[in-house]
Structure formats: C-alpha cells, structure tokens
Amino acid sequence: MPAIEAASDTILVVGHGSREDSGNQEIRDFVEQWRARRPDWRIELCFIEFAPPELNASLLQVATGSRRVLVVPLILNAAGHVKMEIPEAIEQARIARPQTEFLLAPHLTACDPVLAILKRRLRKAMGALDMPDPTTTGVVLLGRGSSDRGANGEMAKMARWLLEEGDHELVDLAFTGITWPRLEKVVQRQVLLGMRQVVVLPYYLYTGTLMQRIHRQVEHLRGQYPQVRFACTEHFGFENEIFELMDQRVEDLRAGVPDSRLPCDGCSYREIAHDLGHGHSHAHTHDHGAAHDHGHTHDYEQGHEHAHVAPASTEAQPA
Template identity: 90%
Template sequence: MNPVSNETILIVGHGSREDSGNQEIRDFTEQWRARRPDWRIELCFIEFAPPEMNAALLSAARGSRRVMVVPLILNAAGHVKMEIPEAIEQARAVCPQTEILLAPHLTACDPILAILKRGLRKAMNALDMPDPTTTGVVVLGRGSSDRGANGEMAKMARWLLEEGDHELVDLAFTGITWPRLEKVVQRQVLLGVRQVVVLPYYLYTGTLMQRIHRQVEHLRGQYPQLRFACGEHFGFEAEIFELMDQRVTDLRAGVPDSRLPCDGCTYRIIAHDLGHGHSHAHTHDHAAAPAHDHAHDHAHHEGQPA
C-alpha cells in the first residue's frame, strides 16, 4: 500500500474578502499538488471563503488515518495560536481513531528573508540601483494585537538590515498597531533619504495589498522629491513551497511532535471556562476574554490578505 494513501495534508489559509486572494491560495494548492502528485493535499480557509476549516478538518479526519494540518500563514497570532488548535481538538474528539498533527506556521526564517532580499534587489533595480545608504526600506505588514506576531516581522526587518548595506530598514503596519507607513516615511525623509522601497510582508493579494499600492501613490504625490518602489506579495516564491514541503517532512519524522503549540495556554483554558470559543461558525464575544499576549482581534490577519 502507498504509505501516504491514507494521509491527508490540509492547508489552512486565512481567507480574504477579496476573492482574488483566495484564488491565489487555490492556485498555490494546485501548484503544490503538481509538485507532489503522490500526496493528498486539501485546502480550507479560516474565514471569508469555503471550504471552512472546521468542516474540512472533520471531513479529512473521517476519511484518513492521519491528517497533517499545515498553516499557510506567515505570523502566529490568534488564528494559529487559538482557532486552528481548537478546531483540531474538536476533530480529535469526534474522530479519536485519526492521528491529527499540526505543523508550525511559516515563521520568521531564512527562506522568508531570502524572499525579502530578492524583492529588495528587484526594487533597487527598478530605481536604477541608487546608493543604499540614501535609500530607506520599509517592511510593511498587516499588524496584530499579538506582540509575538509583530515581533516576527521585526526580526525579519532586523535581519534584512544586518545582511545588507541599507542604513534604514524600518517596520510599518497597515492596521491594528503602529507605526503606519506614512509616519515611517516622514521619519526617513527627516533623516535625508532620497529613495524609499516598500516591501509588503504578505503572502497573497487582497484588499490590503490594493490599499498599499494606493498609499504609495499618495506618498509619491506628497513627496515629489523622493522616488518610491513598491514590492509585491510573495506567495508563489519557491521558498514557500519548500517550507511547506519541510513542514510535512518534519511532521512525518516527528519533528516537532504532535502536541498543539498552545496545549497549556492559560488563556485558552480561561476562554473555554468562560464559554468563549473561536470557531467562525458562531458569534464571538470578545468582551468576555481577559487581556493576554494571545489576545485575538479579528481585524488582524497574520500576514494574510483581508
């Protein structure tokens, strides 16, 4: 028997209000299937698009002896830390005979850094290779109420600074937290930059990527003395497929083990005691949840489109 014939790999995407972003994730799934024809790869979304995560996970668990849940998500905030583990707990309760393993999200890592560095080189080429010491760089992400998720982006910005010649590599967010793009550009102008490269920290397109391009156009009008270059999202880069491959390989090898990343999270225990679940199948009452590092704000998108 084929050793993976009774195994399902379930991609979990965030989902977007803009269906073009959801379609890109569907396209990624098809491309990954083409790269791994012996794997059974399925797709679900946390919100905004079908198939819905809880139902898809139950379906996979009922039809497989082992399900490997692989989040196609950049940063670990509420969705990765709470909603995906809760969905897995529910599926384990219904299908105790099925082994369900959860892989880490994509994380801040060298493959993501390689994508950012390549995007920066492309933007510098578009600007005719100006002096990097007079060119500011802004890594621009969605922003989260979870400080750990924001910290992963800060790590990437710092690595980009340390491995390049740019003296200014700053972090900005399109929502939830600060600073915003306009403020960072204003500060860089005061420090004498002549060019600004905006590097979106997004996997796929969506309303927020569209907003970023509008913001950059507005900044071009606001600062006619500056030259701007804006990168693109990076969901189809080779490193993303390789990271997803590695997640599956690690789960099969038992690295990491099958424990949920938030099995012992006090916040989740308190939330359950208060009757505060996180499934998108029901109404969310955030007033009942205490403040915590894992605070879940449905406005954040963990590096995903909105």
C-alpha cells in the first residue's frame, strides 16, 4: 500500500457515551486537549450511544475530504461495542465511501501505562489514610461489568498486576453491574479478613451515572463499617498516559503495525455471530492464525444488555 501523507488523515475518536451528559462533556474536553497537544492532526469525535454525533453518520461525514480515516476507540475494555458495533459501522462506511480507507485501532486495554495510573492513584489514596499500612489495607479494583469474559478478564489481569507490583496482600476485583462480585460483597470479605482500611479504585475513564453510583456506594459502606477507613479515587481519563496511548494508537495505524488481538476489524468474530443469525459480515479467505474469545453481549451503562451468543474459542487469545 503506498504511503499516504498524514495531512490526508482524519482521526475519529469513538467514545462510549453516557446518559449523564457531564461524562460526555469530559470526553469532548479530552478531545479538545488532545487537539491542542496535536495541532497538526485533524481529530473528530463521535459516540456509540446516548450522545451525538453518532458513529455511523460520523464515519461518513469525516470521510469527506479524507483519503484515510483512523478510528480510535477511547474505551478501556473490548466488549460488544469494540468487537461488533464499531467494526460493523466501519464495514458499512467502506461500502458507502469506497474512495476512503478506514483503519481501526485497538481499544486502550489492560497495559502498563494504565497500570502506572492505578499505582499512582493507589499511592495517593494510601497517603491520605491514617495508617498507610498495605498489610491491613484492602484494595478493590472496581469496573464496569460485562457478559463478555474477555472484557472481565482484562479487569482481572489489571487486579493481578496491582498485586504483583505492590505491597498489598489483598487486591480484589469487583463490578458495578451485570457480573459478580459486587463492591459490597468484596468489602464484606475484606473486613472479615481483618482489613482496617479499604481503597476503592474505579476503573473508569470519565464520569457518568456509574461513577456517581460508586461514590454513593462508598458513602453507604462508611456508614455500614464505621470501624473501617475508606478511600475512593476518581476516574482517570485525563491522565497523561491516556493521551500518550491515543498518540501511539494513531502512530501504529500509520506505520501499519498489526493488532493481533482483533485482526481484520474483528471479522472472524462477526462471522460467527452472522452464522447464528446476528448481524452481517464480509467474506474473506485469509487465515488469521489465532482464535479469539467470542462469548459476547453488549454491556450498557444502566446494566441492560442485548445478547449475541457465540461459541467460545478453543484456543487462547494472544496477549
């Protein structure tokens, strides 16, 4: 493929979208800050749901005057939106705008830069507690739950990394909805195990209804366990590592660096769903050389979901 000048690229940031507009506004603010950091890049924004501009229409709009559209999800975990909806929207855009090349970057995923943010937040929370003793302080990594085991597995990996690289003897994982365990049950177990302090680390980029719910839950836990000190950190979508990760996603797309986690825009994943009567997919004959975790449902902010059932892979997904 011949080299294409960066000036002909449009970068389309894809945010999840929230029913709480303050969360959508934070994503807009992030994009404005990213534009200021990269004034030579054309950066646009769209949302998957709950807020305009909408993904499908935005893909067609930004293709006007662009030889190449670089689609970059501003999303932590890959569940239904990343594996199904974004690739399907790109496929439709390729049909409607054949003169434009569309490339999809991977989501932010569990990685060392995000781990660095969590470790920094944990250190700050420990410094604010009366007894900064990691042996008597439990840690709860709290994320959005999903019926997609791969998305939940990324959360489990982050919790394990926090344990491996810290001094805390107890680092647990909890979810705000759809799957288990929930925050209240994990805190109950930690208190029974003798923890005198608990740090809750929300695994969220921006605010929204779930972040608001988390702070209400922590206040309730303070009343339920008056003998335990609680600290709860904030969402972290404006940390420098997030900007750098987005920079890297763009540079990797421009350099043609392949993403082994979801090759061909997830087409093999969507083909399985298509065989079961869900959605559509494009034909291809090349061998991806790796299987994926395809058990899947959409996970929405208020906890409802639209199921897409597909058989699980018999091989491990590449790290």
